[in-house]
Amino acid sequence: MRLSRYFLPTLKETPSDAQIVSHRYMLRAGMVRQASAGIYSWLPLGLRVLRRIEQIVREEQDATGAREILMPTIQPADLWRESGRYDDYGKEMLRITDRHDRDMLYGPTNEELITDIVRREIKSYRDLPQNLYHIQWKFRDEVRPRFGVMRGREFLMKDNYSFDLNYEGARHSYNKMFVSYLRTFARMGLKAIPMRAETGPIGGDLSHEFIILADTGESAVYCHKDLLGFDITDQDIDFDADLQPIVDHWTSLYAAADEMHDPDSCPVAKEDLLEARGIEVGHIFYFGTKYSDAMNAKVTGPDGNEVAVEMGSYGIGVSRLVGGIIEASHDDRGIIWPDAVAPFHVGLINLRVSDDACNAACEDMYAKLMAAGIEVLYDERDASAGAKFADMDLIGLPWQVIVGPKGIGAGTVEVKRRATGETENLSPEQAIAKLAG
Ligand code: 5CA
Numbered sequence: 001m002r003l004s005r006y007f008l009p010t011l012k013e014t015p016s017d018a019q020i021v022s023h024r025y026m027l028r029a030g031m032v033r034q035a036s037a038g039i040y041s042w043l044p045l046g047l048r049v050l051r052r053i054e055q056i057v058r059e060e061q062d063a064t065g066a067r068e069i070l071m072p073t074i075q076p077a078d079l080w081r082e083s084g085r086y087d088d089y090g091k092e093m094l095r096i097t098d099r100h101d102r103d104m105l106y107g108p109t110n111e112e113l114i115t116d117i118v119r120r121e122i123k124s125y126r127d128l129p130q131n132l133y134h135i136q137w138k139f140r141d142e143v144r145p146r147f148g149v150m151r152g153r154e155f156l157m158k159d160n161y162s163f164d165l166n167y168e169g170a171r172h173s174y175n176k177m178f179v180s181y182l183r184t185f186a187r188m189g190l191k192a193i194p195m196r197a198e199t200g201p202i203g204g205d206l207s208h209e210f211i212i213l214a215d216t217g218e219s220a221v222y223c224h225k226d227l228l229g230f231d232i233t234d235q236d237i238d239f240d241a242d243l244q245p246i247v248d249h250w251t252s253l254y255a256a257a258d259e260m261h262d263p264d265s266c267p268v269a270k271e272d273l274l275e276a277r278g279i280e281v282g283h284i285f286y287f288g289t290k291y292s293d294a295m296n297a298k299v300t301g302p303d304g305n306e307v308a309v310e311m312g313s314y315g316i317g318v319s320r321l322v323g324g325i326i327e328a329s330h331d332d333r334g335i336i337w338p339d340a341v342a343p344f345h346v347g348l349i350n351l352r353v354s355d356d357a358c359n360a361a362c363e364d365m366y367a368k369l370m371a372a373g374i375e376v377l378y379d380e381r382d383a384s385a386g387a388k389f390a391d392m393d394l395i396g397l398p399w400q401v402i403v404g405p406k407g408i409g410a411g412t413v414e415v416k417r418r419a420t421g422e423t424e425n426l427s428p429e430q431a432i433a434k435l436a437g
Helices: 021-028 044-063 077-083 111-121 167-187 244-252 290-294 318-328 356-371 385-395 405-410 428-436
Strands: 032-036 039-042 074-076 094-097 103-106 130-139 154-164 192-196 206-213 219-224 255-257 273-288 298-300 306-308 310-317 346-350 376-379 399-403 413-417 423-426
Touching: 021 032, 021 318, 039 044, 044 130, 044 154, 044 167, 044 318, 074 077, 077 103, 077 111, 077 290, 111 130, 111 154, 111 290, 111 310, 154 167, 154 318, 167 192, 167 206, 167 244, 167 273, 167 310, 192 219, 192 244, 192 255, 192 273, 206 219, 206 318, 273 290, 273 318, 290 310, 310 318, 346 356, 346 385, 356 376, 356 399, 356 405, 356 428, 376 385, 399 405, 399 428, 405 413, 413 428, 423 428
Parallel strands: 346 376, 346 399
Antiparallel strands: 032 039, 074 103, 094 103, 130 154, 154 310, 192 206, 206 273, 219 255, 219 273, 273 310, 298 306, 399 413, 413 423
16 A cells, blocks of 8 residues: 555644543544544544454354354334333433334344344254354443543444353353453454453343453453463364363453452462453353343243243454554554554555655565565655654554665665564565565
8 A cells, every 4th residue: 555545644743632542542643533422433544453353353253153143233122122221221322213203222232132033033942052243333322432442432342142042051152252252362462361240231140351451451450460371372272162171270360350359368379469450352241041031032942841042242342452452552652563453564664755766676665565465555655754754653563664775775675673673674585575474
C-alpha cells in the first residue's frame, strides 16, 4: 500500500479528551474516529487490526468444532420478555419501536435469540451437542462510555453459545472454550489469565474472566506468578478429549480480582504471589437451564422424557482487544503491534523522494516484498524524514525498512525492529530474506 494513496489521518497533538494511552494512540494513528459518545468509525488502519483479531478468534473457534453463524443486531423485544430480561436490563438496553409500533432492541448479547433458534430446530438429544458462535456488533448504553473502544457503547463481540444434554456435556463445552481462549489470546501475543468471576446479568454459577495484563488495566488481579509462564500454543489440543486436567492446572494457580482476594485465605505463598493490573477481554459462563427453562427449549432425552437443554455462553471483546493490545504493548513513541495482529508487517520509508536512486531502490524493494507475500505500507510522501519516522513509530508496524541516499550509495538499507529499536544495515536482498523468513 502506498501511503500517499492510503487514508491515514495521523495527529501530532495528543487529543485532549482521551484519558488512556490506547485511546490517544488510536486517534493519533488514524485508526478510529468518534461518531458519538462510545461509538466509533473504523478507518483503514484500525479496520485492518480489527479484522486480524477477528480472524484469529474465528480460526480458534472453528478449531474447537464450533460453527459460525450471523444473527442480526436488531432483535424483537418479545423474546426478552420470555426470558424476563426485557425489564431487568434497564437503561443499558437501547430500545427501538418500528413503524408498526413493535418493540425492538439493539442486541446487547444474544442468549434469547440463539435459544429461540435452537428450540425450533433441535428436538432430540441425538442432535446435541451444538456449539454456535457469531461475531457481531452489540450495543450497551453504558452510563459512562470511556477509554475509546475499550468501553464503548457499540462494540464488536464474538459470542458463542453451547447446548448440551446434561451437566457433564455442558462442562466439557465450557472447558473447550476455556482452553480455546488461552490459545486465542496467546496467538495475539498476549498473556491472558483466567480468573474466577461473578456472573452478573448473564446469570449462572460458573464463570471465568480472561484478563490480559497491562499496567493501565481497570481491574487489580492477584495470581500465582507461574500463571504467566505457560505457553499453550506449543500444545496440540484434542478438543474432544477430556480437557479438565488442563483447566484444573490453570485454575489451581489461583487468580482473583481485588474484591475477591482475601490475603488471609490466599492459597498462594507470598513470594509467589503476583499483584498486577489487567483488562477483561473475554468472559465465559455456564448457566445451565436458566434460559432453556424460561423459554421452553427442550429435547427428548434417551429415556423418552423431555429435558431442558444445558447452556453456556462465551464472549470475547474483539473491538476491546484492539485497545487492550495497545495498552499491553506500546512505548512513548507509539504502538508496538505484535506480529500476529499488525496492520502491515513492514513500513518502507523512502527518505528522499526527489532522488532517483532512492526511488528505484524503494520501488524494487516494495515489489519484491509484496511478491514474497509480505504486507508493506510504503511511505513515499514528500515529507520530512522526521515526520516519516514519527508516523511510522506511532503506527507501530513490527518492521521498518529505511531507504536513504547514503545507504543506497553503500548498497544497503536499514532494517529496524520497532519493538526493540535494534537496527541492521543489510543489502536489499538480505533485508527481503530476513523479512520474509
Ligand atoms: N453473553 C455473554 C457472553 S457471550 C456476554 O455478553 N458476556 S460479557 O458481558 O462479559 O461480554 C463479553 C466481552 O465483551 C467482555 O469480556 C468484554 O471483553 C467485551 N465487552 C463488554 N462490554 C463492552 C463494552 N462496553 N465495550 C467494549 N467491549 C465490551
